[in-house]
Amino acid sequence: MEEKTYSGFVAIVGKPNVGKSTLLNNLLGVKVAPISPRPQTTRKRLRGILTEGRRQIVFVDTPGLHKPMDALGEFMDQEVYEALADVNTVVWVVDLRHPPTPEDELVAKALKPLVGKVPILLVGNKLDEAKYPEEALKAYHALLPEAEPRMLSALDEKQVAGLKAELLALMPEGPFYYPEDHAKSDQTFGEWVAEIVREEAMKRLWHEVPYAIATKVEEVAERENGVLYIKVVVYVERPSQKGIVIGEGGKKLKEIGQAARKQLEVFLNRKVYLDLEVKVYPDWRKDPEALRELGYRA
Ligand code: GDP
Ligand code: MG
The missing domain is CATH 3.30.300.20 (K homology (KH) domain)
Incomplete structure (x- = not known):
């Protein structure tokens, strides 16, 4: 009997400098599978693949969300929406050392249409250097009450492992997008x-x-x-x-x-x-x- 597999797409979004890349790298750890950025679609770029046991996550980039300040008007743009609409989970990263800025508000706004469609995890990052993490997280959460908040430091292996387990568990049943050995090769x-x-x-x-x-x-x-x-x-x-x-x-x-x-x-x-x-x-x-x-x- 064949065992079931689970797989899906995860987008890591957030304003610049909050720790998205750090988090992604540490989620992937040594199992990072380099993929040339040949776009599957023009809107979605592959950033890495994580395979553990029968579960696989394909992390994707949503270019439109990197520079929200560029175009407030275009931000709610169909493209960004579409790029995010077919992921299975969104990880929204914020910096707990500071309260939200207008840039965070823009990201929250862009995520709003996804509420109820995909899980949105609000990840308060840089916990290790935050003076008032609880208060900061509350302020971010208020921007998008439907997001599920948690705190961590992207530099902390154990905390990142916790998030990783959570993300893997969220992937729906489905075939792997990439061969197992691809991501697993050490x-x-x-x-x-x-x-x-x-x-x-x-x-x-x-x-x-x-x-x-x-x-x-x-x-x-x-x-x-x-x-x-x-x-x-x-x-x-x-x-x-x-x-x-x-x-x-x-x-x-x-x-x-x-x-x-x-x-x-x-x-x-x-x-x-x-x-x-x-x-x-x-x-x-x-x-x-x-x-x-x-x-x-x-
Ligand atoms: P991105 O622009 O969102 O991709 O952010 P980066 O991953 O490039 O991180 C921006 C800066 O924040 C870098 O100097 C990281 O080393 C730092 N950083 C990321 N995560 C943490 C964290 O959990 N704690 C601390 N203290 N610094 C972090
Ligand atoms: Mg980055």
């Missing part, structure tokens, strides 16, 4: 980065050098200016392929690097310096040792 950080670079390279080179590309992270270093330095080597099989990957005047490699860096910065929520180098590893695909070295099981 990639190392290096493998994850290498895969993103490879993906961006393949996208741009698949006519010219199909399958001949492998990528490997050679160095990861914290820079004093807060930038994360990552050196990735792009391996090709033959000298002739090296020029193709680099492109005229380095143009191709630059494109690959820029696209990969963008992805990394979104997922890591920080500045990244991505240093790409192209090297020839003769016939690496036929060499068991090379395969092992490059992270493929020989």
